[in-house]
Amino acid sequence: MQRTVNVPAWAHHYVSDQTDMDRAPQPLDSGRESRIQLDLPDDAYFEYAFLDADGVMHADPEYAEHADNPWYHDVTAVFGPLYQPHRLARPDAQRATGATTRLRVESQDEEVRRATIYTPHDLTGPAPLVVVHDGTAFHRIAQTPALLETLLAEGVIEPARLAFLDPLRPELRRAEYGFGEAYQRTLQHDLLPRLQDEADASSLLFLGASLGGLAALLTSLRQPEQVTGIGLLSPALLGTPDVPVFHGTKDSWVLEFLESYEDALPWRIYQEVGTFDWLHDVNQRVAPLLAERANRHVFRVRSAGHNWTFWRDGLPEALTTLLAP
Numbered sequence: 001m002q003r004t005v006n007v008p009a010w011a012h013h014y015v016s017d018q019t020d021m022d023r024a025p026q027p028l029d030s031g032r033e034s035r036i037q038l039d040l041p042d043d044a045y046f047e048y049a050f051l052d053a054d055g056v057m058h059a060d061p062e063y064a065e066h067a068d069n070p071w072y073h074d075v076t077a078v079f080g081p082l083y084q085p086h087r088l089a090r091p092d093a094q095r096a097t098g099a100t101t102r103l104r105v106e107s108q109d110e111e112v113r114r115a116t117i118y119t120p121h122d123l124t125g126p127a128p129l130v131v132v133h134d135g136t137a138f139h140r141i142a143q144t145p146a147l148l149e150t151l152l153a154e155g156v157i158e159p160a161r162l163a164f165l166d167p168l169r170p171e172l173r174r175a176e177y178g179f180g181e182a183y184q185r186t187l188q189h190d191l192l193p194r195l196q197d198e199a200d201a202s203s204l205l206f207l208g209a210s211l212g213g214l215a216a217l218l219t220s221l222r223q224p225e226q227v228t229g230i231g232l233l234s235p236a237l238l239g240t241p242d243v244p245v246f247h248g249t250k251d252s253w254v255l256e257f258l259e260s261y262e263d264a265l266p267w268r269i270y271q272e273v274g275t276f277d278w279l280h281d282v283n284q285r286v287a288p289l290l291a292e293r294a295n296r297h298v299f300r301v302r303s304a305g306h307n308w309t310f311w312r313d314g315l316p317e318a319l320t321t322l323l324a325p
Contacts, residue, residue: 017274048076
């Protein structure tokens, strides 16, 4: 599909999934660049916007369709003629009729961590536990408890509990999820034992998007025999522990580690990435290495970027892969 975008006179930069939004904005000369031609696959979901002189982001004033993006609130969404959202991308929140347990866990670093466990309405006794990074976002934006209940009612997954975790504070997300050794120790020695005990966990799985996906993979690699599944939604597989930079680099500790790793990873793995995502290439290279070692590996690539619309579309298949009977 093609779309001609007229550049507003006030626009100083163009941002989109192809510029990694505001990470690499494209400067505009309004005197010369009056139009931008979008040439997208017919099944694409695409987001773009403009920055004014003050760096404030605005949607295209000529198109009314705005993206449902929690990070950028004034962004234009483009839906290709063949794009179809997953039928369960927006589950009915009222389906989440189970029990919610909120925990406070004091860690060895004397910080108090908070976690939330969701138990489906008719589940008793031991069951798998899916530990979800960026838990508040997965709970509120993706409505993961309601999705879990819907998939259970359809009989396509086995019963499981969800444990939602967040960084200690939002500003620490990058430091904790991005090769944060202190966070990994806290997770392994303080949080996971408490969660597994409270949730009566029969097995342990992880789920995360972007940096949350990296944190989930790093945790699983530290204790591969204790993990049965991992869901990686656009995982941030760039960067290294010594240089924790996740954008604008080709270095990948994960890629190098897996290239020399010889043991099996006895997991079910769901991995996805968008074609417009700056993490596309590294995910393409890591995918076959995970597939060689996993019990089951599902890898999906769709015409989209790094955003919650993409992840909501993939989450039903991620849970179905991880929790298939």
